[in-house]
Amino acid sequence: MRISELSRHSGVSVTTIKYYLREGLLQPGRQTAATQAEYDDQHLRRLRLIRALTGVRGLSVSTTRDVLDALAEHTGDTHRLLGLALGSLRVDDEPAEETPEAAEVAALVEELGWDVHESAPARAALAETLSSLRSLGVPLDRRTLLPYARLAERTATLDLDQLDGLTDPLEAAERALLLTVLLEPALMALRRMAQENESARRHPSQDLP
Amino acid sequence: MRISELSRHSGVSVTTIKYYLREGLLQPGRQTAATQAEYDDQHLRRLRLIRALTGVRGLSVSTTRDVLDALAEHTGDTHRLLGLALGSLRVDDEPAEETPEAAEVAALVEELGWDVHESAPARAALAETLSSLRSLGVPLDRRTLLPYARLAERTATLDLDQLDGLTDPLEAAERALLLTVLLEPALMALRRMAQENESARRHPSQDLP
DNA sequence: AGCATTGGATACCTTCACTATCTATGTTAG
DNA sequence: CTAACATAGATAGTGAAGGTATCCAATGCT
Known part of the structure; x- marks a missing residue:
């Protein structure tokens, strides 16, 4: 899963995901190239958890x-x-x-x-x-x-x-x-x-x- | 009670009290002159209530x-x-x-x-x-x-x-x-x-x- | 009289949670 | 193969919230 897919599945914008990465709330994805990283279900789950804690x-x-x-x-x-x-x-x-x-x-x-x-x-x-x-x-x-x-x-x-x-x-x-x-x-x-x-x-x- | 006394009794700074007055959280005091107003226990109580709601x-x-x-x-x-x-x-x-x-x-x-x-x-x-x-x-x-x-x-x-x-x-x-x-x-x-x-x-x- | 205090107004500051833009690199459709 | 588009990472900007600081003229206290 790339960042745009992660964004689509979670309803969180790409820029906000990047922000969470910067702030250390989300682990970085597995780097596949200099400008490419792979995210998985764990990231999606974590992202939902973050939104629940901050939002609700x-x-x-x-x-x-x-x-x-x-x-x-x-x-x-x-x-x-x-x-x-x-x-x-x-x-x-x-x-x-x-x-x-x-x-x-x-x-x-x-x-x-x-x-x-x-x-x-x-x-x-x-x-x-x-x-x-x-x-x-x-x-x-x-x-x-x-x-x-x-x-x-x-x-x-x-x-x-x-x-x-x-x-x-x-x-x-x-x-x-x-x-x-x-x-x-x-x-x-x-x-x-x-x-x-x-x-x-x-x-x-x-x-x- | 003048504003500085209200501040001392409540532990809230004069500028913050003025801010609350501006925001309409606190009734204005009773004006005694162009640059003087009188506050009472109701104001003090209200101020404590405000701090409890916003703080606690x-x-x-x-x-x-x-x-x-x-x-x-x-x-x-x-x-x-x-x-x-x-x-x-x-x-x-x-x-x-x-x-x-x-x-x-x-x-x-x-x-x-x-x-x-x-x-x-x-x-x-x-x-x-x-x-x-x-x-x-x-x-x-x-x-x-x-x-x-x-x-x-x-x-x-x-x-x-x-x-x-x-x-x-x-x-x-x-x-x-x-x-x-x-x-x-x-x-x-x-x-x-x-x-x-x-x-x-x-x-x-x-x-x- | 003279100096600090006050009320009122305005401008400024800091934090927070994003958001936008930029650049260099990758991917992919034709 | 290459043009168009996506991506990672960095840096800067935004807008709201909650104060804070400064200025001023009028006043009170001594």
């Missing part, structure tokens, strides 16, 4: 590269793979501030009995959101958060169930990435629809025409 | 303006308010394509018995994600999606519970916005931690040092 999920090009690099560097352990994929989603230059919210998150994780790495970026993400909400006058205490966490637990069970039966570690890694990252907008969409439904149920007053 | 949630400035406008135009009905807040989060220029995924989403909503507006942006968002996942070889059928939807239902119940007891419609509207939009990163962070925990539980092989 809105990841930046550089974050996408980090995620794909982590995916390529997998060493066979699903746990580690997932951690890598998750970890790449946030650049933690600063070594996690010592805010009261961070302590609150730690306490929550403790109470849940979760085995979560100390430097997991999700900890900081949660702490940051809690801090924002508090400054806006909506402090979420552990009691409020706990039932959400229990639901997250069950969501994670569903997620992991879908990785069962995948023996190829590379395939498992990619599936994990897709389910973790790409399912997020889907879950949020479900939540919004459920909110609309629940709101309509509780306040059957006036419905919009 | 990553909304664009123009989307943020739309959301805040919707918030100001509330008419007293919580259901409508929520719909407005939710609806503003996605620009639906195109009138929802007729993809197979859109039909699948409609069937899912039907099966769930949810009362969700036909043109709810969340429908399109879900359909788009499903389409992406399918093109990547991970087709999620209704059977797989259903348990996720049931969990979303229970999450929504928790969300709506927190709006109970708020009598001031403006306050309820703002709370709804915060819980809908700002809680998203928190819920995703919980899910990621839960995934890590569940993965560790299932594959206790080698743990990272």
Whole structure:
């Protein structure tokens, strides 16, 4: 497959593919001559993955590269793979501030009995959101958060169930990435629809025409 | 409060505040003279809200303006308010394509018995994600999606519970916005931690040092 | 009186994600 | 065989987004 075919099959313009090659998101094709290279199905698949991560999920090009690099560097352990994929989603230059919210998150994780790495970026993400909400006058205490966490637990069970039966570690890694990252907008969409439904149920007053 | 004080209290630079004023995200202060205006706590609160939406949630400035406008135009009905807040989060220029995924989403909503507006942006968002996942070889059928939807239902119940007891419609509207939009990163962070925990539980092989 | 601060306007800057153009080389149809 | 077209790789340009800097005249504070 030459670059123009790759472009036609993926719907991504040749110039954009070249851009991704430059940025290191896509492996170069197999060179057949000085001005000719051959691409295969792997490239097509990778290209679709890139478009999904940047388009649907809105990841930046550089974050996408980090995620794909982590995916390529997998060493066979699903746990580690997932951690890598998750970890790449946030650049933690600063070594996690010592805010009261961070302590609150730690306490929550403790109470849940979760085995979560100390430097997991999700900890900081949660702490940051809690801090924002508090400054806006909506402090979420552990009691409020706990039932959400229990639901997250069950969501994670569903997620992991879908990785069962995948023996190829590379395939498992990619599936994990897709389910973790790409399912997020889907879950949020479900939540919004459920909110609309629940709101309509509780306040059957006036419905919009 | 003058602009420099507003800046100091919020941690946002004076030039950026001026930028927000230009963009219509912030109401102008009460003019006390040709070159003097007075800002109050409402402005400070609004400014914090803007920073939360753009910073934590990553909304664009123009989307943020739309959301805040919707918030100001509330008419007293919580259901409508929520719909407005939710609806503003996605620009639906195109009138929802007729993809197979859109039909699948409609069937899912039907099966769930949810009362969700036909043109709810969340429908399109879900359909788009499903389409992406399918093109990547991970087709999620209704059977797989259903348990996720049931969990979303229970999450929504928790969300709506927190709006109970708020009598001031403006306050309820703002709370709804915060819980809908700002809680998203928190819920995703919980899910990621839960995934890590569940993965560790299932594959206790080698743990990272 | 005199100097810093303010509101308002305008111009400028940086990053991001592409997009266009150029050149030297290859491929291919007639 | 050659003219027309495609390709790889390099470099430069584009447009939107989100600020930032500068300037100015009017004002407030001391």
